[in-house]
Amino acid sequence: MRSRSLTAALFASPWTVSFAVFWAFPLLYSLWMGFTDYQLLSPHPPRFIGLDNYRALFSDADFISSLKNTFIFVLGTIPVSTIVSLCLALLVNREFKGRGFFRSAYFMPWVTSMVVVALIFTNLFERGGYIAMLARMAGLEPPVNGFLYDRSTALYSIMAMDVWMAAGYYMLIFLAGLKAIPDELYEAAEIAGASAWRQFVSITLPMLRPVALFIVVINSIKSFQVFVEIFVMTKGRFDTSTVVYFVYETGLQTQFKFGYASAAAYVLFLIIGVFSILQFVLMRRKEPVW
Amino acid sequence: MVIRRPPLIAALHYAVLVTLLVVMVGPLVWMIRVALLDKALSISGEVLFSGAVTLQNFADLFAEGSLARYLFNSLFVAAVVTAGNVLFCVMVGYALARFRFLSSRLTFMSIVIVMMIPVHIVIIPLYLICLKGGIYDTYWALILPFLVNPVGIFLARQYIESIPPSMEEAARVDGASEMRILLSVVMPLCKPVIAVLAVLAFITNWNSFLFPFILTSGDELRTLPVALALMQGHQAVDWQHLMAGSTVAVLPVMALFFVMQRQVVSGITAGGIKQ
Numbered sequence: 001m002r003s004r005s006l007t008a009a010l011f012a013s014p015w016t017v018s019f020a021v022f023w024a025f026p027l028l029y030s031l032w033m034g035f036t037d038y039q040l041l042s043p044h045p046p047r048f049i050g051l052d053n054y055r056a057l058f059s060d061a062d063f064i065s066s067l068k069n070t071f072i073f074v075l076g077t078i079p080v081s082t083i084v085s086l087c088l089a090l091l092v093n094r095e096f097k098g099r100g101f102f103r104s105a106y107f108m109p110w111v112t113s114m115v116v117v118a119l120i121f122t123n124l125f126e127r128g129g130y131i132a133m134l135a136r137m138a139g140l141e142p143p144v145n146g147f148l149y150d151r152s153t154a155l156y157s158i159m160a161m162d163v164w165m166a167a168g169y170y171m172l173i174f175l176a177g178l179k180a181i182p183d184e185l186y187e188a189a190e191i192a193g194a195s196a197w198r199q200f201v202s203i204t205l206p207m208l209r210p211v212a213l214f215i216v217v218i219n220s221i222k223s224f225q226v227f228v229e230i231f232v233m234t235k236g237r238f239d240t241s242t243v244v245y246f247v248y249e250t251g252l253q254t255q256f257k258f259g260y261a262s263a264a265a266y267v268l269f270l271i272i273g274v275f276s277i278l279q280f281v282l283m284r285r286k287e288p289v290w
Numbered sequence: 291m292v293i294r295r296p297p298l299i300a301a302l303h304y305a306v307l308v309t310l311l312v313v314m315v316g317p318l319v320w321m322i323r324v325a326l327l328d329k330a331l332s333i334s335g336e337v338l339f340s341g342a343v344t345l346q347n348f349a350d351l352f353a354e355g356s357l358a359r360y361l362f363n364s365l366f367v368a369a370v371v372t373a374g375n376v377l378f379c380v381m382v383g384y385a386l387a388r389f390r391f392l393s394s395r396l397t398f399m400s401i402v403i404v405m406m407i408p409v410h411i412v413i414i415p416l417y418l419i420c421l422k423g424g425i426y427d428t429y430w431a432l433i434l435p436f437l438v439n440p441v442g443i444f445l446a447r448q449y450i451e452s453i454p455p456s457m458e459e460a461a462r463v464d465g466a467s468e469m470r471i472l473l474s475v476v477m478p479l480c481k482p483v484i485a486v487l488a489v490l491a492f493i494t495n496w497n498s499f500l501f502p503f504i505l506t507s508g509d510e511l512r513t514l515p516v517a518l519a520l521m522q523g524h525q526a527v528d529w530q531h532l533m534a535g536s537t538v539a540v541l542p543v544m545a546l547f548f549v550m551q552r553q554v555v556s557g558i559t560a561g562g563i564k565q
Contacts, residue, residue: 022412
């Protein structure tokens, strides 16, 4: 049996190596860097400076505003994209002609590259762009320089795009959840004379709770790390910098302050960790949250 | 469950569906429209309905030469990563599903943990590793870190656990080596999950921006998304060409998606914790 376990370890080795080199080591390495003044271009070797980076971060106005924007992004997109994708799922759940077509069409944005989506919307959000035109038609006054060049709209515009992109993906997950609800529940409700709305509130919603929480978890992990759209659309200007953008800017763009940037990355890592644990605890609870 | 609905409700349902269709697909149609626009036409709302169409923007991009290079980079990297994912994920998944070995629990735990770790945390160390390891700005940097993928292992393991081990045992009794069993018994049995894995790996890699952007610096190794994102930073934005490039970046995955819809959907609903 010894040779069998050797074979197994051999078969598992691609992962073991990959895990060690590209995950475990980087994780520990950046934890260590966060406690040093590591700077790529500095002449002296990195020194251990304890919690100095962390202290500095919380008095760094740029970091604080990045953190604030990240929270706005996460807390703003979660409810909207959850509700929108649930509505999409309900719309295409029942049998009707062309159902498959509509499902794939709504899912299409998710298959597109984030860079391409960001480029398309940069064009659409321009001063004389399509969305400005639509806004005018609706009787609204769009920002003079376009939606992405105005503090009051830039971040929200990017958030709206993000909802557009992810809605079809969460729709699919909701559809899988809807499929798992046993028909008998609805049949029983039908016999008891429950209205469609009543069935939705008392059967569909409670049965979808685990799926909805799953969506909230993956959405928050993803949204906390928003970067590409910021890089392509605004480069962090007009109050749109997020924590990962801050990490990129301080760590990899010009200054190469690895220690400082790693500390910032770890702050976000801890926040995501706390958030996820909180959500898992909620998921474990027996009684419905809503 | 087919329920006959009153025609008014059905009409309303379709009206909502079509409105949403315009919202969801509109921006992509817009991209293609701008890509087909003649330079002389300025981009404004009305342009959408004018008839004039030209392929000149695509011709320009290919004539300039670099687009072909970016296209090759994207294709090459995505193809190698996909092949690696298929081989390695099935290999590791097989080990986890069929063998009880020292540390098999630990291995499985590490996979689940990595699936939940946010990627931003390894941006800087990964950059440093590639730099110090001498693979920064080479194809290796675009390929090595992504060859094995935890979600893929997870999918493969679950699939292999669901198939009875009788065929492998028969091969073993016949004296086949374990490697032989993996390649000529397990792999063919895994075709459905391999299709899922391959499509997801290809689409994800083809579209990825962050790591290809960070791990390369020169123009030589740019993949399409990286090239597009950097193209926009330069001169006054030339939307016609930018959207033509974007169209080139999008059409292959769209085509792949339409052909392999089933696989994409089942992969996502089976355990798409991470993109």
